[in-house]
Amino acid sequence: MSLEISPAARDVLSAWCDHLRALDGAAENTLAAYGRDVTGFLAFMAAHRGGPMGLADIGRLATSDMRAWLASERLRGTAARSVARRLSAVKSFIRWLSEREGFDPTAVLSTRAPKFRKPLPRPLAKDAAKELIDAVSIQHTTPWIAARDVAVVTVLYGCGLRISEGLGLTGADAPLPESLRIKGKGGKERVVPVLPIARQAVDRYVRACPFDLVPDAPLFRGARGGGLSPTLVSGVVARARMQLGLPSTTTPHALRHSFATHLLEAGGDLRAIQELLGHASLSTTQAYTAVDTAHLMATYSKAHPHGR
Incomplete structure (x- = not known):
């Protein structure tokens, strides 16, 4: 397909990749994917418009051309997420090229990506959540680090x-109190109850931790005493997940979904769970749960003043 692109277009595409490599530090795999996406786009435009795409042709792309390309991608069965990624690469290239060549990129930049719903991590069954915490406890041979890992995972699950x-x-x-005041997204504060099992797990970690846990420093420490990184926590959960044969969607964030689902399954009030999670809208809380629709509606009807 690249044969349909003019030498000048191939040159500027190479220059764009060099720009991303030098200024943005883009990884080689990322650059290769961008190159394929833009090359495929320009090859389509060459076939669509009946000739190789030179720089002047790229500068004259119209809204109708963009619609034709999107329609072609849909007909090929390309997933909405992949189309959105390709369009993002095309826009980045066209934006850079327009600044260099001095043409109006509005037709390309105003093109909207197809909507797609980001998949939410799937909640764990109650038994699986307990087994995961047990498996986390044996992932590290250093006792205080094992206690730390259990404390972190238990707090994420037990407090949502x-x-x-x-x-x-x-x-x-x-030591953890019976309730915590948490500052979440946008600086919004909420109060969450702390289960006894979470308080006990943190107490065990604090007693074992070799570092002085001063008030204004992180509670959970890395092996050298610095703050614990999210990547390390994700790795601990991943190892425990693989040991148990759980799906790849079993992540630290999935524990938050599990918290919401298990509360709702136990008959918890949907709006109360919304407050505990710090969600701005009830629909977001519903998306976080995995109970069946009938159970959800029964719980909602029971909780809603008009349902009584």
Whole structure:
């Protein structure tokens, strides 16, 4: 397909990749994917417009051309997410080229990507959540690190926290109280209850931790005493997941979904769960749960004043 692109277009495509490599530090795999996406786009335009795409032709792309390309991608069965990624690469290239060549890129840049729903991590069954925590406890041979890992995972699941919120706890939060005041997205504060099992797990970690957990420093520490990284927590969960044969969707964030689902399954009030999770809308909370529709509606009807 690249044979349909003029030498000048191939040259500027190469120059764009060099630009991304030098200024943005893009990985080689990423650059290769971008190159394929833009090459495929220009090859389609060459066939669509009946001739190789030179720089002047690229500068004259119209809204109708973009619609034809999107329609072609749909007919080929390309997933909406992949089309959105390709369009993003095309826009980046056209934006850079328009600044270099001085043409109006509005027709390309105003093209909207197809909508797609980002998949949410699937919640764990109650038994699987317990087994995961047990498996986490044997992932490290150093006792205090094993206790730390169990404490982190138990707090994420038992309080429904985002990983950034859990790792944002400080020495001042230990021992954990019966409820925590959490500052979430957008600086919005909420109060979440702390289960006894989470308090006990943190107590065991604090007793074993070799570092001085001062009030204004992170509660959960790395092996050298610095703050614990989200990547390390994700790795611990991944190893435990593989040991148990759980799906790849079993991540630290999936524990938050599990918290919401298990509360709702137990008859929890949907709006109360919304508050515990710190969601702005009830629809977001519903998306986080995996109970069947009948159970959801029964719980909602029971909780809603008009359903009584």
